[in-house]
Amino acid sequence: MTRELSSERFATRQVRSGFRTGLPQNPAVVPIYQTAAYEFASFAEAEAIFSLRRKGNLYSRTGNPTQTVLEERIAALDGGVAALATASGQSAVLVALLTLARNGEHIVAARQLYGGTLDLLTDTFADFGIDVTLVDQNDLDAWRAAARPNTRAFFAETIGNPTASVLAVQEVADIAHAAGVPLVVDNTVATPALQRPKEFGADIVVYSATKLLGGHGSSLAGLVVDLGTFDFGAEPARWPQFTQPFPRVGDVVLWEAFGQAGSAFLAYAKVKLVHDLGPSLSPFNAFQIIQGVETLDLRVARQSGTALRVAEFLAGHPGVSVVRHPGLPGDPGHEAAKRYLPRGAGSVFSFDLAAGAKAAPAFVDGLELFALVANIGDARSLVIHPATTTHSHLGDEGLAGAGFTRATIRLSLGLEDPDDLIADLDRSLGLLG
Template sequence: MTQADRPSGFATTQLHAGYVPGTPEYTVVPPVYQSSAYAFSSLTEAREKFALREQGYIYSRNSNPTQAVLEQRLAVLEGGVAAAAVSSGQAAVALTTFALLGRGGHVVASSQLYGGTVDLFGDTFGDFGLEVTFVDQDDFDAWRDAVRPNTRAFFAESVANPIAQVLDVASVAEIAHEAGVPLVIDNTVATPYLLRPRDFGADFVVHSATKFIGGHGSSLGGVVVDLGTFDFSAEPEKWPGLFVPHWRYGDVSLWEAFGPERAFITLVKSKFVGDLGTALSPFNAFQLITGLETLDLRIARHVDNAKTVASFLDRHPAVGVVFHPSIGTNPWKGVARTYLPKGSPSVFAFELVPSEEDAFARVERVVDALRTIRLVANIGDARTIVAHPASMTHNHMTPGQLAAAGISQATIRISVGLEEADDIVADLEQALARA
């Protein structure tokens, strides 16, 4: 009797019976590959995969089949060539910029960014010897003047969080390319349904998939998309991580081994995700895929509801200004016509009218009176939620940084959800009566 023919003991059976690795089941829905690691058919196969000479799955910190579906789907939606899914939107921003800046690099970034990104660029980057210059995203001369010999990237949000400032992507992309660097766009608020940055010259897109991609406020995740438009080979000396042979990759360069379509994402995944451990869990990837399947339907309703809510707020006597591109007096209404023909996103801010009373106290009274709308540090949820940026999501920013981002103590951010628009308006109306 061979070993294969012998009946197994209880412990062996409970570990191995009923499953053969690699068996196809032809499920319609992408399955959750809830496994930390993957079996190899031979030691030779393992050696080749670890050396990156053969593609395949090794360990879920680096890649996972469920995660791969999310990556491929978002890459196609953004018009890109490859993507890396990671543990959060913050991780997506960090790993993309780390990979581009290398050692001692410099990034020119918009002043109108999410507070966590400002913390990363303005504080943590300094701990790693990286530099940042913040500029008003509408000041094109400021973008040009900020370029240094060690500049390696421009970074901005397509629609700024929280005041919905719409970026002139094409103009900033042109300046970035004049400087020989790529433009990275955080497209979280717009999503590829409303805006594809690649169509206007951007080179990389990052998403907090936690937001509209997932859509239900249940799972963290982030995605980096290489749009395949930036020619790193034009100045290879700027990008040693891609062009200098490295012992980790068998003494060949990533560019040589993987070519222009896979080199950058391989650098992100094999080095930064692998070393820093910012892996996306298979279950979260599954939930984000499920959310992504209804993105267009949800965004269309978000947009319609947001327009209704913005119009109501614009007419309310307790509201001083509404930062939504659909409002006639909005300074970015013209830019929005070019970049957001399907409608303006549902994340925006408004301010209460000036008063002698402390602004925080007035905001607190309004926010605490809300009944349907929730006070939550998130956006892109199916539910309507609000936040007070100055004391919550952007609370680490200096007074100067808050002013540059268009945020005051009277600013309330709203992420309009999928409820009946009349119910959202009614809740705001009764709460604003307390202002």
């Protein structure tokens, strides 16, 4: 189904990559292949596909033609060698990291992460016997000091949620590579429209496609992209899942069969983890995300510009004590944003109410255009109080470590008129007195 494109330009790839016309019935739009399984042409074909000696569809738990278009399109936008779609962003993080780390092994991750990711890393991964060390993402010495012989990945968000912190991707990637491990980044808030992490040394990218890639808050989806930059064959003993025979597929050595260019990493992720755990993306949701991707750069540019305008307004409002947006001069991430996010710093950021945490209920309930929704990246503008929702498991110390307080409000800017959004915020802040 792949169509090779002569153009390398982003906008063309977001509309055309991964799909060609000329299929039966000549559809102009990617079809929804609503099927659980696939008929094989012969006994030999079935055997070859199941043993990974031939590409093909075998069962929709591990892949579907609609999903394949989405995977190839996102891989093209990120400059990766392959991608894997999953049922949610959370499952994408899970699959990516479990492909690298197993019982008794270790991951180093940033403290400045989405609350659900923190839950996964600090709670569920402990159940799996995987140790996770959290570090301040801006403390490069902390990244170096945290690495161990059994470390298998570094993990962080390129733009933090909810604080809009900016990761120094190149510097952290260099430290990860010196420790012999890949850097995995969650690029959900930036999307490939604002940053292609491969250009700064990252090795694997994950997305909650539910957010800006889909863009309309209608469908859950996740993606893992192998950028094809990490050589798992350089230290075979460290990566036995790729460099030793894989018994369930006829003792195939994935690194020999697929290597970097064919993504041994994602072959293992699909054949073992997606097959066994079942975080499968439905064909319909894959179709919905594809529709969103086709307008990605237009939406992200508009939303990012609106977010900066709103942040500038809030920074000058007496009812606001702190605004965390890297587009603002004086923000801790401002200089990093010039390097890593020259096309915009995203549409998600946070601020603190000058009246403190006690004012949060009145402020949120007083908004009319901003919807109180535990999501980001929607076409509609959204608001949430992280300390009582997405990060409610954290105490005051944990919130401080993540970079915000109980007075913090998170905004996700949509496609409405910026002046209307500013008026809504101004009016609700005025209700606080």
